Amino acid sequence: MPFFAHNDSEIYYEVAGSGDAILFTHGASWDHAQWRPQVEELSNDYKTIVWDVRGHGKSTLPDRKVDSEEFSSDLIALLQHLGIKQAHLCGLSMGGHISLQTAIRYPSYVQSLLLIGTPFTNTYNWFEKLAIPLNRLSSRFIPMSLMASIQAKTLSTFNKNNADYIKKSVHSIPHKQWVRIWDAVSRMESKEDLHKVSCPTLILQGDHDTMTARQQKEMANKIPQATLVYIENAHHATNLDNPVQVNKQIMKHLVSLERF
Template identity: 25%
Template sequence: MPFIILDDVRIYYENLGSGRPLVFIHHLAGSFKSWIFQNKYFSSKYSVIVYDLRGHGRSSVLNYPYLIEDHSKDLKGLLEYLRIDNPIIIGHSIGTLIALDYATKFNVEKLVLIGALYKAPDPDPYYNYVRIATSFGMEALAEYRRLHGEFSEALISNYTAWNLLLQVYKENNPLGYKYAVEGLLKSKDYSNDLSKIDEDTLLIYGSEDKLSKNAEIFKQNISKLKLNIISGYGHFLNFEAPEELNNVISNFL
């Protein structure tokens, strides 16, 4: 299994296929497995890099909050190790903040932002998420969020999609989740930095994703932005609507 040691963290990654480099950055409580449908689709034409963020999956769990800048530094180290200096970066949820931080500091060819954030989310629900995860485990957290209507009907009614998300949640360490959340909630507001991004950027939301309200900020500040709303789906398009998502990304590339 391929790992890279970066200062104080061990990062798990996989590199599939060959061609122009696509780097996928997963959601909170995700892993490289969050991109299972994208791996298979894109690795036939591109060099696909997927990895576990610090505190997630098979990567190190460190006992302090993981700032977005820490994740961005990890990404830079991984890409330097792989000798990639102009990647196409595809981020989802927390992965979009990491992508934004990276893109405002280093060269990228293109950006794809799925279910995007531009600043830290409302902290109140996350305090409760951390309490549940650290007290009862990650599966309990997923079930809590399902029972409280925080996932789309398209996700929870799709047996395959729901169980893939549940599997990824269960493979995460509650302490890693805790520190990832604490770092996420300290994220800076990137709205004033978005104008620095002059590369072609694709912004994708499911129509049922509550974060789609952020689209206006991106439209106002990124000059080469294309917005695509995938109707009938929520936040986890990678599981809920993989064919639609793959097609939208492929057409952009």
């Protein structure tokens, strides 16, 4: 199986297809398999890369405090490992925020961004300033089995097949490991840096996704070359809920860039 070592972790990845590179980054507590519907279609025309963020799936996590800056550092190290000088970055939720921070910190590596259900801050309003710290605390006491069941039920309304995948991926993470991961993820902040994104950006938002909806219009307004598109019949597992529409929008975005 393909792994590479970086910053005390073994990072798992998969590559399919050829052409311009698209690197997909999954949401928190999920893994690379989230992107199967996209890889199956897009790898016919592009080089698709999926990976497990450190501490998720098959990637390891060192026994120390998790630094969220390592997420984007790992992403760049993966591109370097594969000899890719520039790629389109697509991510959902945490994966979108990692992609966003990569474009801010390593702009020369990023050809464009595709952000799905992506938060850019954990302190957007009074609700988040109150709820996120409480959520961070409660994660210490909620078993992964319960968390997996709640996620699976909540995020399989539009696609019943989501439930088995979500349960398996969430439950595979050891609880003590998840607490450290979530502490880092829930402190990621990019609200003062959105204007630094210099590449074309497509923002996709599920029309029933209440988890990140409040941040999307502001992100679209503050990123210079951003376009916001809503995906029908989709919650936070947007790319799994409506893969046909998501794939169509991704292809439309990529093809539009090939004209220049």
